[in-house]
Every structure is written in structure tokens, then in C-alpha cells.
Amino acid sequence: MKKILFIIPCVPYPLNSGGNQAFFQMVDYIRHKISVSVLFYAWTVDEAKRVEKLEDLWGDVDFYTFVKETKEGPDSPLVRNPFYYKWLKKLKTSIERKMRRQLLSTSNGTVDLLKDKDFVREKSVLPNSVYKEFDTRYIDYVTKVAHTGFDIIQVEFYELIALGYVLPQNVQTIFVHHELRYIRNENEMNLFQAIWPSDRMNFLIAKDFEWNALQKYKHIIALTEVDRLLLANFFRS
Numbered sequence: 233m234k235k236i237l238f239i240i241p242c243v244p245y246p247l248n249s250g251g252n253q254a255f256f257q258m259v260d261y262i263r264h265k266i267s268v269s270v271l272f273y274a275w276t277v278d279e280a281k282r283v284e285k286l287e288d289l290w291g292d293v294d295f296y297t298f299v300k301e302t303k304e305g306p307d308s309p310l311v312r313n314p315f316y317y318k319w320l321k322k323l324k325t326s327i328e329r330k331m332r333r334q335l336l337s338t339s340n341g342t343v344d345l346l347k348d349k350d351f352v353r354e355k356s357v358l359p360n361s362v363y364k365e366f367d368t369r370y371i372d373y374v375t376k377v378a379h380t381g382f383d384i385i386q387v388e389f390y391e392l393i394a395l396g397y398v399l400p401q402n403v404q405t406i407f408v409h410h411e412l413r414y415i416r417n418e419n420e421m422n423l424f425q426a427i428w429p430s431d432r433m434n435f436l437i438a439k440d441f442e443w444n445a446l447q448k449y450k451h452i453i454a455l456t457e458v459d460r461l462l463l464a465n466f467f468r469s
Contacts, residue, residue: 269294361438396448
């Protein structure tokens, strides 16, 4: 029987979103056809516990769960009371955020809370589109699991697109491109109040990164015909 490994950046449970439901239905169907394994990235211990619910439902699916370590890093300062220090850090962040909210723009002596506020820029994914280094333990974990005899490895979501660089070359690798990032970045930038040189630089770097990362996969799945045509043109450029 063929073996497939799905790698996704979260635990898709409970089924309280369209994305979670879609992934659940896919695995629930395909597990009767081939041998299925799933590798999750659990950001919290509570999220990791949700895997137990899926294990109860899918006894014939193998699960691999990487849990993000939340302890202070080795470069953290020595403190008398770590819990109190952590609480103070959260309080500091909250106070700084409240202070920023108090900074007002003025025009002719009147206060305008919305003046010069670029709402699209604040929510833009552009700064996160350039490669961001993974936890080295996660990369080690993915590499180890991926080299255990799978026939197909499918990676989903832009956050994990760079994993193609560490997947084995002798298997069928698939990337499911839920949203073309360079198209989203371009659309968001068109709504910025002003486009800075650094925006253009980040856009081009991210576009090059996306193009090169996609080359590491043998197959790419687009979710719409429009995206398929855009990707075909993207690769010809």
C-alpha cells in the first residue's frame, strides 16, 4: 500500500473552521485508500492535546506532533522569580501598546485619530513573506520523519513552503498553494497609502523566494483555475 505524509503548520481540530473541516474530510476519505501519516506543528501544549481527539477518530492514521518549546531561551537573563519576570514582560508589552494608542495626529489644532493611519500596511503579510528561519529542532524532526519510507509527501500553506529544501528527492513531493503570496502582496501594496523603496525590495525578495521554493516540489496544487494559470505564467517568467 502506498504511504503518504501530510505536513501542516497547525492541528486542524476542533472542526470550527472551513480549513479544518476540509483537511479532516480529505484525510477521512483517503485513509481508506492508502496509508496516511500526518505531521503537525503544535504551538501550545493544549493544541498538542487536540491530536488525541484525532487519534481516537482515526486509529489507522499515524501521527507525528512537534510541540513548540515555550521555555525561555538560553540567552535569557537570570532572574529571581521567572514567573513574575514573565508577567512583567507581558505587562510591559501591554503598557507600550496602550501608550502607542495615545499618540494622536493633529491637524490645525484638532485631533484626528485616523490621520496617517495605514490600516492595510498594519495587517499586511509582506514583512512575513521573506524567508523566516524555523526552529532548528523542527527542521530536524521533519527531516527525520520525512526519510522513513514515504511514497508521497504533501506540504500545505505558505508558512511551510521552505520545507521542500529538506524533503527526500526520491519521493513524490507536493505543495498545496492555498494562496499565491506574491499576488496577495501585490494587491495589498496597491492599497498602501504610500509604497516605500523597502516595500518594493521586500516584495521582489519574497517573490524570488516563493519562485525558488516552489521549484523544490515535483507537483504543485492550486485551488482555483485562475491561480493555476497565474502559476504557469509565474514559472515562465
